[in-house]
Amino acid sequence: GGGTNVSEEVEHTIVGIEPGAGATVATEEAVETYDSLNGWEHETASTAAMLTSLGDAIKAEEPVVVVGWSPHYMFAKWDLKYLEDPEGAYGGSEQITTLARTGFEEEYPGAYQILEKIGWDISTLEELMLKAQETPIEEVAQTWIDENQDKVDEWIAEAPEGEGKSIELVMTPWDSERLTGNMTKRVLEQKGYEVTLTPVDPAIVFEALAQGDADATLAAWLPKTHGSFYEEHKDNLVKVNEAITGAKIGLAVPEYMDIESIEDLEP
Ligand code: PBE
Secondary structure, eight states, X not given: OHHHHHHHHTTTEEEOOOTTSHHHHHHHHHHHHOGGGTTOEEEOOOHHHHHHHHHHHHHTTOOOOEEEEESSTHHHHSOEEEXXXXXXXXXXXXXXXXXXXXXXXXXXXXXXHHHHHOOOOHHHHHHHHHHTTTSXXXXXXXXXXXXXXXXXXXXXXXXXXXXXXXXXXXXXSSHHHHHHHHHHHHHHHHTTOEEEEEEXXXXXXXXXXXXXXXXXXXXXXXXXXXXXXXXXXXXXXXXXXXXXXXXXXXXXXXXXXXXXXXXXXXX
């Protein structure tokens, strides 16, 4: 069937992303779970390399199977579809969750109240990420703040002042998190906090919070993508808010490919 041809054409290879990503672990699980992926290679390198492979394949109208996720501009830029995942190797709908270290709420009541309110919808973030292809992400974040000051005012109005206290935010290095991290930093700064924003691998986000080396993050994809990190450290973490709902990870292919499910691939 169509699956045999495309599986051969892509040389039984999934184009993955960074080794430290939650989506990478989920893809390893998918390769173990599905008979259709028996003997497949899961190539990991970087998000940039994956996007280059995807763009090249689409330009040539060739098949390609990549590790994809939403929110990301890939779904705005190209016609892509997720392959159905009947075994649930990639989980379902995810919440990008705001986490704090234990004790943060007591020490930073104002920031905590603000973090409880901050959130965006997926379509807003995808639009901003597309903009960030041409404009530095810090600038995209600042422009969003400038154009949405009424919303920011709602978030910060009732919170106590920060009075110059320092907050360490950690994030993962993907665009979605760099964007929400940079917007959050600017919101907290408006209330008088000093905010540092540090990009680290997902495992380090959770360790830094659990050990009290960082204060908060807006980068936790739950329940699946970062679920094992969360389980390991949850006794020392506080769930503050679901800042973004309806996120997703999975295997993605161009619309023109004649397959619908991971089970349509062939070993
Ligand atoms: N992602 C984007 C990350 C989190 C944000 C889905 C590629 C991951 O850890 O898989």
